[in-house]
Amino acid sequence: MVLGNYKSVVAARSTDNEILKGAQDGGIVTQLFAYALEEGIIDGAIVAGPSDEPWKPEPVIATSKAELLAARGTRYTLSPNISLLKEATRSYGLDRIGIVGTPCQMQAVRKAQLYPIGMRDVPDKIALAVGIFCMENFPYQGLEAMVEDHCNVKLESVKKLDIGKGKFWAYTERGAVAQIPLKVTHKYEQPGCHVCLDYVSNLADVSTGSVGAPDGWSTVFVRTKNGENAWSKAIGAGCFETKPIEEVKPGLDLVKKLATDKITKNQKTLDERATFGVGKGLRNPYL
């Protein structure tokens, strides 16, 4: 159950060069939402859009391909996408909401559906929840420290940020590449990530991430009926080219390894919390 329930898993990338140009990897989220918007599977999607500050995302409701394109790529810092979940049904009047988020945000979406305590009329309006693989996230100032202090690169000159091959990478507009070992970034992780036991967005309709697939491609898990419906239609419409996950390197074993590592490491943190003080513990949110 390390990888959650899923119906199918493939390596995929968008067939749209415009999307791929600014995409993190295979452009899966942007392409899938663009198609779902066009087909009326969703009326709009809550995505991490741009803000006034460089690399600081702001949740926005995208109702056009242009808005989706503006939100492409991974920011590695917090975007409280769920904060717009009810608003999407109110100010924007969406009946079919698309939402992208980290595994914890997918947990929040499903909790909002099953325990809609402050989420009036939200549960049956989640049409497509796309989850991304996530090991941990950084507060904005943490990201700033990593990029500006450790990589010695101004945030506003950064074209792309990436995590891979055990390193954190910053690519600048002018072609410079800075990298630091992931070990250096650990102290900047937000503490709330260390109790999360989900790497691959188990509760999403479709979940995706770079790990397992070759460069420029993404691994895609299709997990639910909603996900299956959107994904199979998108494939039928030629939105993606795919390869069987068994035939690509490094493949599912690496995904499984990272997912297991996250569970093991964070379960240890959870266990330690129980005896953090002297005869006293910290809360375990899962008990």
Place this chain on the structure above:
Amino acid sequence: MVEKITVGHVHLSGCTGCLVSFADNYEGLFKILDDYADLVYALTLVDVRQIPEMDVALVEGSVCLQDKSSVEEIREAREKAKIVVALGGCAAYGNITRFCRGGQWNQPQMESYVPIGELIDVDLYIPGCAPTPQQIRNVCIMAYLLLKGTDEQKELAGAYLKPLMDLAQRGDEACGCDLMYDVINQGLCMGCGSCAAACPVRAVSMEYGKPNIDRDLCIKCGACYAQCPRSFFNFDVMNEFEGISELIKGVME
């Protein structure tokens, strides 16, 4: 269809918003009343003057300590109901009535309003102002399955209702501060924004990915904390979200 459960709506110091929210299930309300629950007591809907014996009492509103009938009614509800549910922020946490200081025409002496948990044991909380129609519906269905379902359904319903029962054990004070005390101060917040979405009065905003609470706006309804995935997260139930959503949809059709 097997026998129905009996449900009553006990109205204390509340604004009827919880009852309206229940009614906002529209045809779903009729489905519940047709197939799963007999409404045996509800001042606005049913012509019954005395609180009868019932399986579930949904209590709306807080108790005014200076209002004798209000105090008697909550005691009576506890005696006559198998399960007492605090329906909404006022019954669970006092909500906006916490701020009352009396002086209102024509009962100026009425100044002390407390959540029902200060006077009786409560079995289950449904926080929020108003609690959502969908949350009330889910509790109704699960209460029905718990009391009348198969063994398997009883197990599912028990797992579903447990966190809401735990909320009733946790205490009868809640506000945006709970996010600080029990989530951020405990190193658990991951900045998803559920609290901001849940707040009915927009007292919660997200600053640098963490909730910021405007305490002047907070009405103490408990929605933000209860909606937070790090207040409780129930793997038994949430991992089965697709099946349970279909189950709920199925029984409401």
